[in-house]
Amino acid sequence: MISVSNLKKNYGNIQALKGISFDIKQGEFFGLLGPNGAGKTTTISIMSTILEPDGGEVNIADFNLKDDPIQCKKIIGVVPQEIALYNELSAYDNLMFWGGLYNIPQSELKVRIDETLQLFGLFDRKNDKVKTYSGGMKRRINIASALLHKPKILFMDEPTVGIDPQSRNLIFEVVEKLHREGMTIVYTTHYMEEAERFCDRIGIIDNGQIIAQGTFEELKSSNMMKETIVVSFVKLTDELYDKVAVSWKDLRRDENAINFYSSNVKNDLAKIIIKCSETGLDILRIDIQKINLETIFLNLTGKQLRD
Amino acid sequence: MKKLALKDLKLFFADKRAMMLTFLVPIALITLFAFAFGGVGHKKGESKPTTLVVADDDNTAASKNLMKQLDSTKEFEVKQKTSAEAENLVKKGDEAAVLILHKGLSDSLNAGNRPPIELKYDAAEEAEVGILKGALIGNLIRIVGGKSMAKSTLAKFDSENPDIDPSTRNKIHAQITNNFSSVETNKQSESFLKATPLVAEEENSPGLIHAVAGTAIMMLLFSVVAVGASLLDEKQEGTLKKLLYSPIHPRNILFGKMLSANIISILQLVIMFIFARLAFGLDIFSHLPSLLLMIIATAFACSSFGVLLASFAKSRQQVQAMSTLIILVMSCIGGSMIPTFIMPVFMQKISVFTVNYWGIQGFYDIFWRMLPLTDTVLLSRILVLLLIGTAMNLVALKMFNKNILKIA
Numbered sequence: 024m025i026s027v028s029n030l031k032k033n034y035g036n037i038q039a040l041k042g043i044s045f046d047i048k049q050g051e052f053f054g055l056l057g058p059n060g061a062g063k064t065t066t067i068s069i070m071s072t073i074l075e076p077d078g079g080e081v082n083i084a085d086f087n088l089k090d091d092p093i094q095c096k097k098i099i100g101v102v103p104q105e106i107a108l109y110n111e112l113s114a115y116d117n118l119m120f121w122g123g124l125y126n127i128p129q130s131e132l133k134v135r136i137d138e139t140l141q142l143f144g145l146f147d148r149k150n151d152k153v154k155t156y157s158g159g160m161k162r163r164i165n166i167a168s169a170l171l172h173k174p175k176i177l178f179m180d181e182p183t184v185g186i187d188p189q190s191r192n193l194i195f196e197v198v199e200k201l202h203r204e205g206m207t208i209v210y211t212t213h214y215m216e217e218a219e220r221f222c223d224r225i226g227i228i229d230n231g232q233i234i235a236q237g238t239f240e241e242l243k244s245s246n247m248m249k250e251t252i253v254v255s256f257v258k259l260t261d262e263l264y265d266k267v268a269v270s271w272k273d274l275r276r277d278e279n280a281i282n283f284y285s286s287n288v289k290n291d292l293a294k295i296i297i298k299c300s301e302t303g304l305d306i307l308r309i310d311i312q313k314i315n316l317e318t319i320f321l322n323l324t325g326k327q328l329r330d
Numbered sequence: 331m332k333k334l335a336l337k338d339l340k341l342f343f344a345d346k347r348a349m350m351l352t353f354l355v356p357i358a359l360i361t362l363f364a365f366a367f368g369g370v371g372h373k374k375g376e377s378k379p380t381t382l383v384v385a386d387d388d389n390t391a392a393s394k395n396l397m398k399q400l401d402s403t404k405e406f407e408v409k410q411k412t413s414a415e416a417e418n419l420v421k422k423g424d425e426a427a428v429l430i431l432h433k434g435l436s437d438s439l440n441a442g443n444r445p446p447i448e449l450k451y452d453a454a455e456e457a458e459v460g461i462l463k464g465a466l467i468g469n470l471i472r473i474v475g476g477k478s479m480a481k482s483t484l485a486k487f488d489s490e491n492p493d494i495d496p497s498t499r500n501k502i503h504a505q506i507t508n509n510f511s512s513v514e515t516n517k518q519s520e521s522f523l524k525a526t527p528l529v530a531e532e533e534n535s536p537g538l539i540h541a542v543a544g545t546a547i548m549m550l551l552f553s554v555v556a557v558g559a560s561l562l563d564e565k566q567e568g569t570l571k572k573l574l575y576s577p578i579h580p581r582n583i584l585f586g587k588m589l590s591a592n593i594i595s596i597l598q599l600v601i602m603f604i605f606a607r608l609a610f611g612l613d614i615f616s617h618l619p620s621l622l623l624m625i626i627a628t629a630f631a632c633s634s635f636g637v638l639l640a641s642f643a644k645s646r647q648q649v650q651a652m653s654t655l656i657i658l659v660m661s662c663i664g665g666s667m668i669p670t671f672i673m674p675v676f677m678q679k680i681s682v683f684t685v686n687y688w689g690i691q692g693f694y695d696i697f698w699r700m701l702p703l704t705d706t707v708l709l710s711r712i713l714v715l716l717l718i719g720t721a722m723n724l725v726a727l728k729m730f731n732k733n734i735l736k737i738a
Contacts, residue, residue: 073574096577103575107568124576168572 024049024084024176024207025070031078032065032231039065041231042079047209047224049175052202054222055211056316062231063211064104067180070209071101084175097125100174104181106161110154114145114164117153122171132171139167142200144193159190166194176207183217195220215316225316229324243314248322249273249284251312252295256280257305266302271295279307380462382406383428385413388446392436399473405465420450420528422707423691423699426458426671427451429466440481445474446524452699453527453536458671467523536698538610543693544666546602547628547686548657550595554636555653557591559646561637561730566645584730588637588723595629612697620696620703627715628689634722635685641729660684688714 025047032040040062047053055063068074070081072092081088083095108117118136127135140146143163153161166182179198183191198221202208212218218225219239226236235242242248259279268274273284285291288311299306382400386393401408411419416428432446439445447470451459483506488499561584564570573583603621606612614621639656643649661667663677664686670678681687692711695701701708 071575073571093577093579096575099575101572101575103568103572105568105571107572109569121572121576124573124578 026082029079043233050205052208052223054218054225057228061228098175100169100177102166102169102179102182106165108153113150115149121168125172159186179210248314249286252283253310255307379407385416385430387433388435390436393431426455448524450528539697542606543690547689548661548666550632551657554633558636558640559649561640562646591633595633599625617696624692627712630719631685631715634719638722638726641726665690
C-alpha cells in the first residue's frame with residue numbers, strides 16, 4: 024500500500040532523513056517510533072505531500088507521490104499533531120468545510136458528518152462553537168475531520184497528546200474500529216503502550232534512519248532481548264549472593280535483590296526459585312520486567328525514547 | 331524599580347518592530363505631511379510655474395502677444411490647445427481650468443472694451459481654481475487691462491473734446507496712458523475675467539464625493555489587510571497545513587483568500603455608498619452600472635493589496651506594523667486624506683502609484699464629471715485599477731509559494 028524507498032531530506036546542512044526505506048501493507052497498522060527530531064514528522068509530511076523530499080521515492084497505492092500528488096491526497100487522511108480547526112465555527116460547520124474539500128456530495132457529506140459525530144460522542148454538541156470545547160473534544164473533531172472522505176490510508180501524528188483519559192479511550196476505540204474495518208494506519212507516538220497495543224509492525228527511527236523494523240516479537244528476538252526476573256530477599260549477604268552467582272551467569276545484584284536476565288522466563292522462573300531456596304535465601308517478592316519498546320529502543324540506541 | 335525599568339528598556343530596544351513603530355513611522359509620516367502641506371521641498375522665493383492651457387479663438391497678433399506675455403510671467407507656462415480640446419481636459423479632470431481667448435479680443439482691446447477672456451473650470455477643484463484665478467486676473471490686468479482702460483478713457487476724452495489743439499491733446503493722452511499703465515487690480519477686477527464652471531452644478535458636491543470615496547478606500551485598505559492577515563493566522567494555527575493535506579491545489583488556497591477579500595471589499599464599498607446616499611443624499615442610482623464597475627475594480631485592487639502584504643509578512647504582527655505605515659502613506663499621497671491638487675506637483679506625480687488615487691478619481695468621474703461608462707477616461711481608470719490588482723496578485727502568488735507554503 025505504501026512503499027518508501029531511500030527517502031532523503033535535508034534542512035540546510037542538517038540531514039533530517041538519511042535514505043530511509045520501508046513498506047506498509049494494505050490494512051496494516053504501522054507505528055513509527057522515535058525521539059523528538061528523529062525524522063518522524065518529516066517522514067509523515069513527505070508521505071502526506073506537503074514536503075518535497077530531496078531524494079528517494081514514495082508510492083501510495085498505485086500512485087507515485089511526485090507524479091500524482093493530488094491522487095495520493097484523495098486516498099489519504101491526515102490527523103496532524105496540532106489541533107487544526109476553526110474555533111469560531113461550530114463542529115458541524117468545521118466538518119462541512121473539511122469534508123467539502125474532497126468533493127463529497129452535500130447530502131452524503133451530511134450523513135457522514137452525523138455518523139462521525141455519533142462515533143466520537145459529540146453529536147449532541149455539534150452546533151456549539153469549537154472554541155467552547157475541551158482539548159479532548161477538539162482532538163476528537165480533529166480526527167473526525169480526517170475521516171469524512173473515508174481514506175484508505177490514515178496518517179496519525181501523535182493523536183493523543185495532552186488529552187483526558189475519556190477522550191483517549193474513545194480515540195482508541197475508533198482507531199481499533201478503523202483498523203478492524205481494513206484501513207491502513209500509520210501512527211507516530213511517544214506512548215509505548217499505544218504502539219504495543221495497536222501496531223502490527225513498528226519502524227524505529229533515530230537520527231534520520233530506520234534502525235529497526237518488524238513486529239514486536241521480531242524486534243525482541245532480532246535484538247536478543249532478555250526479560251528481567253527481579254527477586255527481592257529478606258536479607259542478602261555477599262556469601263549467599265556468591266553461591267547463587269556460581270550457577271547463574273547473567274545476573275546483577277541490587278542491594279537485597281538480584282536481577283536475573285532470561286530469554287525464557289517460563290522455564291527459568293522455577294529454576295531460580297528452587298536455587299534460591301536451596302541456597303537458604305528467604306524470598307520476599309518476585310517481579311518480572313517484560314521487554315517493551317522502551318527497552319528495545321534503549322538497547323538499540325543507548326538512549327531513552329523520550330529524550 | 332530601576333532594574334525593572336532597565337529590563338523593559340532592554341526589551342523595547344531589542345524589539346525592532348516596536349522601535350520602528352515608535353520612531354520610524356512618526357518620522358516618515360511627519361516628513362510626508364510636511365511635503366504634502368508644508369511646502370517643504372521648495373526653496374524660498376522659488377516656485378515652478380503652473381501649466382496654463384489657453385485656447386486662442388481670436389488668433390490675432392494681440393491674442394498671441396497676450397499668450398506670450400502670460401508665458402513670460404513667473405507664474406505661468408502657457409500650453410496652447412483648441413477650445414474643444416481645452417474644455418475636454420477640464421471635463422475629464424486632467425485640468426482644473428483653462429483660459430479661452432474668444433474671437434474679438436483684438437477688436438475689444440482696440441476699442442477699449444472689456445476683453446472677451448473666459449476661464450472655464452471644474453467646480454470640484456474650487457480651491458485650486460481660486461488660486462489660479464487670483465494670479466490670472468492680476469497678470470491680465472497688468473498686461474491688457476491698463477491698455478484697454480486707457481484706450482477707453484482716451485476715446486471718451488476725444489469725443490467730449492473734439493476741438494482741443496493737437497499738442498495739448500497729445501500731452502493729455504500721454505498723461506492718461508501713463509496713469510493707466512500702472513493700474514493694479516481693483517474692485518472691478520473680478521468682472522474682468524469671466525469664469526464659467528464646465529463640470530458640475532449637479533446635486534453631488536465634490537467635498538462629499540471626496541469624503542466618501544477617500545475615506546471608503548482608506549478604510550477598505552485597512553480591512554482587507556485584516557482579511558489577508560488571516561492567511562498568516564491559518565499558518566500559525568495549523569489550518570493552512572491541514573488545507574495542504576487536502577486534494578486542492580495549493581494556489582487555490584490563496585485564490586480563495588483573494589476571493590473572500592474581494593467579496594468583503596465589494597460589500598464594504600456598497601454599504602458605504604448606500605450610507606452616503608441615505609445620510610448625505612449622494613446620488614448613486616443615476617450612475618449604477620459605472621458605480622458597480624468602479625466598486626468592483628477598486629475592491630479588486632484594494633483586496634489584492636491586502637493579500638500581497640500578507641504574503642510578504644511572516645506573522646500577523648508584522649502585517650499590522652507594515653500596513654499602518656503603508657496605508658497611511660498611500661492614503662496621504664493618493665488623496666484619501668486631502669485632495670491631491672493641494673499637494674506639490676512632485677507629490678501629485680507620485681500619487682498615481684497609489685490605489686487611492688485611481689479609485690478616488692474614478693468616483694469623481696462618475697459622480698462629478700458625470701462621465702458615462704463608455705468614456706475612455708473612466709474605462710482607463712478602471713483598467714488601471716484592474717491592472718494594479720492583477721500585478722499585486724501575481725506577486726502575492728509568487729511570495730505565497732516562496733514564503734507561506736515552504737514554511738507551512
